Amino acid sequence: MKLPPYADLLGLSVVAEEAGIPLLHMPFAAGVMGRPGFLHGGAIGGLLEMAALAALHAAFEDADRPRIKPVTVTVDYMRGGREAETFAIGTIARLGNRVANLEARAWQEDRTKPIATARMNVLLRRD
């Protein structure tokens, strides 16, 4: 999938696919840092949103993909993000006709120790 300009600004790329779902990578860079030594919560949240949307994007063929409108995003921050590369992957908790409930998690060195997770509810518009 082609990532939007904001994903390019964060330096995101798809580095693998797991069961058809894109695994996103965010390199460590000054532009994703917040207070000294830690990633910015906004950059982590942006990465999680992109991972959740990428999982949803991958669930459709290009011809029948609906327009997607984010309604709510809730980010839980679990550990401070350090000066290291970060990975994130989304899952679809439920895919309905009008609504999709998405989840995403982000981690650094140890996948079993997420630095943050997000839940995201989006509207699906089939024009």
Next chain:
Amino acid sequence: MNAGARRLKRDAMPLDTVFDPERFVSTLASRAHGGLIGLRYVDHGADWAELAIDYRAELIGDEAAGVLASGPILALMDMATSIAIWIRQQRFRAQATLDLRIDYLRPATPGRAVIGRGECYRVTRSVAFVRGQAHDGDPDDPIAHVAGTYMFTDLP
């Protein structure tokens, strides 16, 4: 020096006097990720702060519609609500976001700056509670609403 003292030293910023939000944004918050999204100071009061980001092609999340991504708005509101806490406490404190929920009420209008107002409405010994709204010109027609909590990390 024990680990806690080292952490305090590392987290310390040159703002141990009364917190000055305009100076904080111009010297610190407009660098790093704040610099990447173009964060700037707008206004503040006793328990609130207003920051803004200008519309830029690099911040677009939906290319077909030209609408800003939600990530920059999340970062804007994270910073505006964080600063509201420090204003209310009249000092900078090390803190970490515990959770932040954002409701997207409508898409931001392409071409317009987004103004985010964060408010700290309650502080306990270890937690600060915040809320806020973002708009793109008319505060009565907001684009997003946020609610969140922060943990202070400077406690023994």
